[in-house]
Amino acid sequence: MKKTAIILTLFALIAGSCGLASKKQKGNENIAPESEYPVKEFEYPIKESEYPIKEFEYYNFTQTCFDYEGILGEAAIQLSICFGENEEFWTGSYCYKKYENKIRLTGGINGDKMELTEFIDGKPNGYFIGKLTTDDRDRFDGIWTNAAGTKQLEFKLTLRSSVGYSSIDQRYSDFSATDDEIENFMKKVKQSIAEGDKEWIANNIRYPINTSLNGQEKITIQNKQQLIDNFEQIFYPVYKEEIKKYCTCNMFYNSQGIMLGSGEIWIGKNEIIAINN
Numbered sequence: 001m002k003k004t005a006i007i008l009t010l011f012a013l014i015a016g017s018c019g020l021a022s023k024k025q026k027g028n029e030n031i032a033p034e035s036e037y038p039v040k041e042f043e044y045p046i047k048e049s050e051y052p053i054k055e056f057e058y059y060n061f062t063q064t065c066f067d068y069e070g071i072l073g074e075a076a077i078q079l080s081i082c083f084g085e086n087e088e089f090w091t092g093s094y095c096y097k098k099y100e101n102k103i104r105l106t107g108g109i110n111g112d113k114m115e116l117t118e119f120i121d122g123k124p125n126g127y128f129i130g131k132l133t134t135d136d137r138d139r140f141d142g143i144w145t146n147a148a149g150t151k152q153l154e155f156k157l158t159l160r161s162s163v164g165y166s167s168i169d170q171r172y173s174d175f176s177a178t179d180d181e182i183e184n185f186m187k188k189v190k191q192s193i194a195e196g197d198k199e200w201i202a203n204n205i206r207y208p209i210n211t212s213l214n215g216q217e218k219i220t221i222q223n224k225q226q227l228i229d230n231f232e233q234i235f236y237p238v239y240k241e242e243i244k245k246y247c248t249c250n251m252f253y254n255s256q257g258i259m260l261g262s263g264e265i266w267i268g269k270n271e272i273i274a275i276n277n
Contacts, residue, residue: 063082063083063084063164063165063166064082064083064162064163064164064165065080065081065082065083065092065162065163065164065165065171065250066080066081066082066083066159066162067079067080067159067160067161067162067163067250067252068080068081068140068157068158068159068160069157069158069160069247070155070156070157070158071155071156071157072096072144072153072154072155073144073153073154073155075096075097075098076096076097076098077094077095077096077097077155077157078094078095078097078160078247078249078250079092079093079094079105079128079140079157080092080093080094080249080250081105081107081114081116082165088108089106089107089108090105090106090107090108090109090116091104091105091106092104092105092106092116092250093105093249093250094118094249095247095249095250097245097247097249100183100187100247100248100249102249102250103118103119103120103125104118104119105117105118105119105128106119107128112131113129113130113131113142114128114129114130114131114132114140114142115127115128115129116128116129123147124147125146125147126144126145126146126147127144127145127147128142128143128144128155129142129143129144129145130142130143130155137158137159138158138159139156139157139158139159140155140157140159141154141155141156141157142154142155143155160252161252163252163253163254171250171253172253172258174253174255175253175258175268175269176269177269177270181269181270182251182258182267182269183248183249183251185267185269185270186248186251186258186260186265186267187248188200189201189204189260189265189267189272190243190244190246190248190260193235193240193243194240194243194244196231196232196235198227198228198231199228201227201231201235201272202224202225202227202228202231203224204270204271204272205221205224205227205271205272206268206271206272206273207221207222207223207224208220208221208222209221209227209272209273209274209275210274211234211275211276211277212234212277213230213233213234214233214236215236215238215239215277221234234275234277235277236277239264239277242261242264243260243261243264243265245261246260246261246264248260256273257273257274263276264276264277
């Protein structure tokens with residue numbers, strides 16, 4: 001594949017804030033070769049002038065996932081695409097925020113376009129074809145087309161974060177748990193906060209934990225009973241509504257933990273380690 005100019009600010013984000021994993025990539029044996037599922041060519045319907053791409057030197061950062069969020073049609077989605085050792089073959093997934101179920105993606109950069117194929121039950125179900133552009137933010141915008149070519153939707157996505165990974169099948173490999181285990185635990189955190197399940201939350205916190213009451217008075221919670229006694233002031237209505245809107249698919253993480261949203265909740269493998277309210 002011809003080495004392609006890529007957006008400077010995207011890689012500045014990688015180098016400056018997230019760090020790259022250095023472990024060897026594993027787990028590619030279950031990924032179908034790109035040739036089995038070629039990305040169909042569709043006319044890209046947006047004028048070139050609307051998406052100016054600045055030309056910068058291409059940097060070969062491997063084993064890095066780029067996490068975007070935005071809309072597909074009218075639906076809110078989160079999309080992650082991971083650049084491995086093969087610069088012609090990218091893998092990842094996306095999910096509708098409403099449902100939080102991952103849909104697998106493969107693809108890569110073809111000329112000045114990013115082309116991704118989505119799979120459901122092992123079969124191609126649709127295609128994302130778009131461009132990486134930059135103005136005030138780094139973006140991935142274009143057209144999604146279903147496999148039959150009978151439906152098209154516009155997508156507009158903005159880069160949210162990037163993370164390094166050690167295995168294509170285990171995003172959160174530093175935490176000795178599968179991706180499903182990590183993300184299902186965070187879903188349970190969201191559900192328990194929304195439903196006011198004080199016992200479950202209190203039983204799944206690393207104590208002591210610093211937080212605040214009603215977003216104002218700082219407090220250190222020392223034990224389970226203190227958490228239960230202050231539950232309504234810690235998880236007050238505005239904070240609970242904020243938690244609900246975040247997606248648990250492909251969350252940002254670092255060596256300290258896994259983050260929901262903008263850092264409102266942090267977890268380890270199976271415990272809450274920070275409540276930023």
